[in-house]
Amino acid sequence: MVKIGIPRALLYYQYYPMCKTFFEALGAEVVVSPPTTQVMLSAGSSRVVAETCLPVKVFVGHVLSLVGKCDYIFIPAVRSVQSKVYNCAKFLGLPDMSRAVAPEALPILEVEIDVNQGKRSLRRAIYQLGRYLTRDTAKIKRAMATAWQAHLDYLELMSSEGLTPPQAIDRISGTLEVEAEAGSNQVISSAIAVIGHPYLLYDELISHRLIHRLERANIRVLTPEMLNAGELQSATTRLVGEAYWTYEGEVVGAGGHYLSSEADGVIGIMAFGCGPDSLMMDMVQRQAARLRTTSFMSLTVEEHTAEAGIVTRLEAFLDMIQRRKRKQSKVYA
């Protein structure tokens, strides 16, 4: 059976169930790299120039960890999944760059996804992908349909039950949920929204287990995946008008939504050197300053980020929110 390796980084968190379903429906076995470790990050960092953003360094580390464990490594180039809305250059250059910096990771299975080229072009691209595994066009067509349904189910699961991508993926795969609902017997003190790209939020090494820390402090964590597409879209439109980047919703949309709703505070995570985020997070920050109702903190992570720094800032932020709540709940006679 052909083994296809999928790196547990970047678009894994958005599209893994869809890709897994597609490849398995065509008779392949899917292998995923293990969760990020410091060794993987160092290996990835050593192959690219220093200015490359952290998520891409992690991605390269994951690609390297799959060498020898599969027959192909799947690296798509996702240009656009919405008309006239494009993705960051890093995603477009990913397959070619991986080939250049990790030549031992060949062969790479690549496909370009661009909905602006029309439905037929998109379908042709996916057929070409499927051809690596089978010549049966009807089988590929069925696999596409099943995979798309799996993707929709995945999104629905996350927004209706408030699961994070790793939790949802575990649920779908039937593996045990490692993280039990922390503090489920204790009083929830506040609700904090974390916004940012899933490949930062849910990668335990990059995020320094931010969500886990919040849950341990009895905080109800709100994530972008808990919102449905409509809510993200309308919040994005309210803040910046038309979306410009493919994943603008999870930063600007989620930020805009949570700043105006149930969150007591919003934490935005971005990687140092991230082009899009430097603008998007700024938009959210300006909105927070304008509204003055919800506290906002922006956390920038990169290789040298020390856990202690993150913990200190987190504690200060939570203290600030507690103080604000106490002040607001004081009744003046």
Next chain:
Amino acid sequence: MRVGMPHMGNLYIPFKTLFERLDIDYVLPPVNNRHTLSLGVKHSPEGLCIPFKLTLGNLIQAAELGADTMLMPTGYGTCRLGYYAKTQELILGDLGYKCEMIQVGVSERKLFGILEMVKRLSNNAPWSKIIAAFRFGLAKLNALDKIERAVQKARAREQTKGTANRLFDAAVKAIDQADDYNTLKAIQTEYIDRLNQAAKNGHASPLIVGVTGEFYVVLEPFSNLDIEMELGKLGVEVRRTTFVSEWTKFSLFLNPLGVNEKDRIHQAAMPYLKRDIGGDGWESVGEKVLHAKEYDGLIHLAPFTCMPEIIAQNIMPKTKEDIPVLTILCDEQLAKPGMLTRLEAFVDLLEWKRRARNNGRQRVLV
């Protein structure tokens, strides 16, 4: 309504002509300097690239001079550029300037979009007047770029250092003043002749170094700390494919007609980078491959954190075409001494390589 716009090289000159001929009230911020940079850095979000910071500085200065209508390029699928205008509008608003931002689309509608914008700004001047003004502006742009090419050749070869730069400054001033086609043509011919003369009198066979990379930092000397002038001082002839007149030719005119010279560059990059990654990333890789035989070395300019250029930077070392590439990241932290040290070392390296190549050839002849 008073129009303001940011700077990029000598682009202000054709625009000045356009505004003046159409009686559009305009104001130009001072040419980029340290004050522009500090204004821009102070009011920009941290992780942004230098083109944003400098253009923001320009717009703030324009607003202080009374501009209320700002022209900024935009487009989709073009790295971060398409997001600049709305962010800058917000920043200007937060600083208390009341401005309208006119986003000049550089990726869609191109020529027609620009002409329509000009019509609106000129209070509906007749099309004949607009096209005439536009054509003259374009003629100035072409003249400036032709002269600049001659300057690049002359800088490397001139006997008296600084001749070419002096001639360039004079030519720019003259073109700015020129008010009709005959004067313009006369200026162009005169200065190109004088520059070619300066080149002939000097030493022959300088090193040939290409300059490529992100559009803005390649074209705006302040952002790259006058790198072409410095290379000229080191006796290097700079060759560049990126000129605004080239861009207008292929984007405004030839592109709608379906001809694209850029395809040659993209074809060259294909074995290493198969697709457009936004900005000028594809072109950077392609230029290295395309000109490997003609250039002794390549300088790759990029703003710090420029996404497409980082991908290009990661791919370039792996090409079979093996010429030395020096990547210089431009941002507010770039200092001249550091850059000069690197340039000198780079030029030394190219000299040694050339000598080794020539010696090798001589050995074969013996």
